[in-house]
Amino acid sequence: RSGVAGRFHWTKIPAGIYELRVSKGALVAPALDGLILDPGAKRAFGVQLVPGWTVAGQVIDVQTGRPIADAEITGAAGGLGLHTRRARSDGRGRFELVGVMGDEQSLYFEADGYVAAGPLRQGSSDPAMTVRLGRASTIEGRVVDARGMPVEAALVRAFGEGQLRGAVLGTTESLGVTSGPVPPISAGTSGALAYVSQVETGRNGRFRLTNLRPGAYRIVASHDDFARAESERLQLRAGAARSDIELVVSPGAELAGRVVDERGDGLEGIPVELRDGPEHLPRMSVTATDGSFSFGGVRGEVSVTALPYDLPPVREDVAMGEDALVTVEIALSSTLYTLRGRVVDERGFGVGGALISISSKSARTPVRRSAKSDADGTFSVPALPEPPFALEAAHPAFSSTKIDSIDRIEDIRVVMSAGVTLLGEVLDDWTNEGLPGVRVRLEGPAQLESKTRGDGTFVIRQAATGIYEVSFSHPDFETQTQRVVLEPPRYVDQPQELDRVRLQPGGSIEGQVLDAYSEPVPTAEVTWGDPPLWHRASRSDTDGRFVLRGVPAGSVWIWARHPAAGEDSSDSPIVVRPIENSTGTFIRLPESVTE
Incomplete structure (x- = not known):
């Protein structure tokens, strides 16, 4: 804390990069980011609280x-x-x-x-x-082998399916289902799985997963001596408990291998990673003195990757088949390459300070390295496997550049175009005031987005030249889209200004999604349109209730869909008026949410 005169003094601070913040109650000072303290250095600051x-x-x-x-x-x-x-x-x-x-x-x-x-x-x-x-839910059960005997020390993981909401952010008047910030755990709507929680079984093979959000889950049990076991899709309501889950693990094959150098000699202490699918967490091992490693309980198609500390990683894909033992050898190459080149602008002048990222295009050597260009634009990226490579270049004053395939390692020329700064303003067409919180998205040669500030203005930087579709969306207003041509600036800092944009306020619709037995359907997607605009969908809450905001004025159909309960629309179109709220809409889906 500062003394009477407002002074403070720190000693014996380890060298490093720091962030300095000063505050007292409601008074604060802007943060000092990226504060570099070298060994033996002394730094002094004057700080004003506001x-x-x-x-x-x-x-x-x-x-x-x-x-x-x-x-x-x-x-x-x-x-x-x-x-x-x-x-x-x-x-x-x-x-x-x-x-x-x-x-x-x-x-x-x-x-x-x-x-x-x-x-x-x-x-x-x-x-x-x-x-x-939302109230926390619980899943309980046990893990057994094929004989019904409990399996101790099995790792049981919960994976969330779909969009699991732990909290909903909205205004006091809303029902709490918005299309706003993505929640902490989300796997999208494609059926992909997101890791949520894990526990280990006890001597009786039992497990208990707590603090779970309402929604759909799959439970996966793994053990070094068995192949993974996965539950059926489980639907949890808020505050509910499932205690009848039984996972039966079956014996799997052993995957044994060696990590060797170019002469065939085993390499000790090399981390080895085993993956059996993008939705599952990897298993890890370390090679023994002779370079050997082993994984038990492996089935199906897997990838195994050696991760040496000073060489590029090497990956092998393995199909386990029906054999009890499958072997693999991973050979590491000590031959490393250095990629050299130069970054220039459109006039041929060198561009210093560009961040160059190089990725191997070979699935067998998944490596990514980065370097910065020197003042004259030259760069070198060492410790790479053999070509081909993919290159990405980024710089604060230029638009990003990509080269999809590079087959050589010398004289790589990277041309960067001056980035365009796009300025604009979005107004509420009814009040003629600046509209904050509008999402501005550019789609074209690049995909960029920003949000309007409190006065309705926005800035998008480092956009590549070309033709774009620019969209303006806000939860309470009708979305607007227009085409814009970003032209090369005459000088680096010259901005391009967009014509003023006016958004029409939309209406809102409140209702409830029910299944075939009149049970509420949580986490259903709800939207409007004919055909339905699923990219504008909201989610129903644990009681099946939903709010659609920013619906265009007029007569619209309301649609809902759910992985278990199916898809259907409202019985009739809903009349929507700007700024008004339409209530009492029910959508009945054709199937049961619990089956």
Whole structure:
């Protein structure tokens, strides 16, 4: 803490890169990022404290809407994310974090009996937030072998399927289902799995997974002596408990191998990674003195990768088949290559400070290396396997450049075009005021996006020249799209300004998704349109309720779909008026959500 005169003094600080933050109550100072302290160095600072902004909101139960008292709220800011502020919600679930500096905070929420949530983003110009926490769910069961005997020390992992929401961010008036920030655990809608939690079985083979969000799960059990076992799809409601899960593991084959050098001699202490699918976590081993390694309980098609510390990794794909033992040899090459070249602008002048990233195009040697170009644009990237390579170049003043395939290692010429800075402003067409929080997305030679600030203005930097489709979307307004041509600037810092954009306010629709037996359907996708605009979909909450915002005025059909309950539309079109809320919409899906 500073003394009476406001001075502070630190001694014996290890050399390194630091972030310095100073605060007292609601008074804060801008962070000093990237502070480099060399050995023996002395640094002095003058810091002025100014009033910060306040993050305020309320934490409530997503099902009952009742406030949650004594929830812990943690706000993190800064490039390193180490500066935190904490608060607890009062009896009405309300909280405040004062003295916040910067444009945005990352917020984390914890409460007894509820699923932890975060990070949720809150900007200085955003209104007070309402965070809805869902009751935590539980899955219990046991792992047994083919004879029904319990398997001890099996690792049981839960993988979330679809979009599992732990908290929903919305206004006080909303039902809490938005198309806003992506929740902490999300696997999208493609059926991919996202790792959630893990436990180890006891002597009786039993396991218990807690603090789970409502939604769909698959449970996977693994053991060094057995092949993986996977449950059927499990649907959890908020606060529910499943205790009837039994996973039967079967014996798998042994995958044994050696990591050798170019002469065939075994290499000791080389990490080896085994993967049996992108949705599963890898298994690791380390080679013995003779270079050998072994994995038990392996089935199907797998990849095994040697990860030496000073050489590029080498990967081999293996099909296990029906054999009890499968062997593989991974040969490491000590022959390394250095890729050399020069980065230039469109006039042929060298570009210094460009970040060059090189990736091997061979699946057998998955390696990526980076370097920066010198003042004259020259660069060299050492310790590479043999070609071909892919190259990416990035620089703050230029648009990014890619070369998909490079077959040589000398005289690589990388041409970077001056990046275009695009400026613009988005207005609410009804109030004629700047509209904050509009998502501005460019799609064309590159894909870039930004958000409008509190006054409705936005900036997109380092865009490559060319023809783009630019879209403007906001949860409460109709989306607008237009074509724009980004032309080469006459000088590096010359911006290009877009004509003022006006967005029409949309209406909102509230309703509920039910299955064939009138049971609420959680995590269903809900959208509008004919055909349905699934890219604008929201998710139903644990009671099947949904809110669609920014729906264009007029008569629209409402659609819902769910992996188990199926897909269907509303019985009739819904009339939508700007800024008005249409309620009482029900969508009945053709199947049961629990089957």
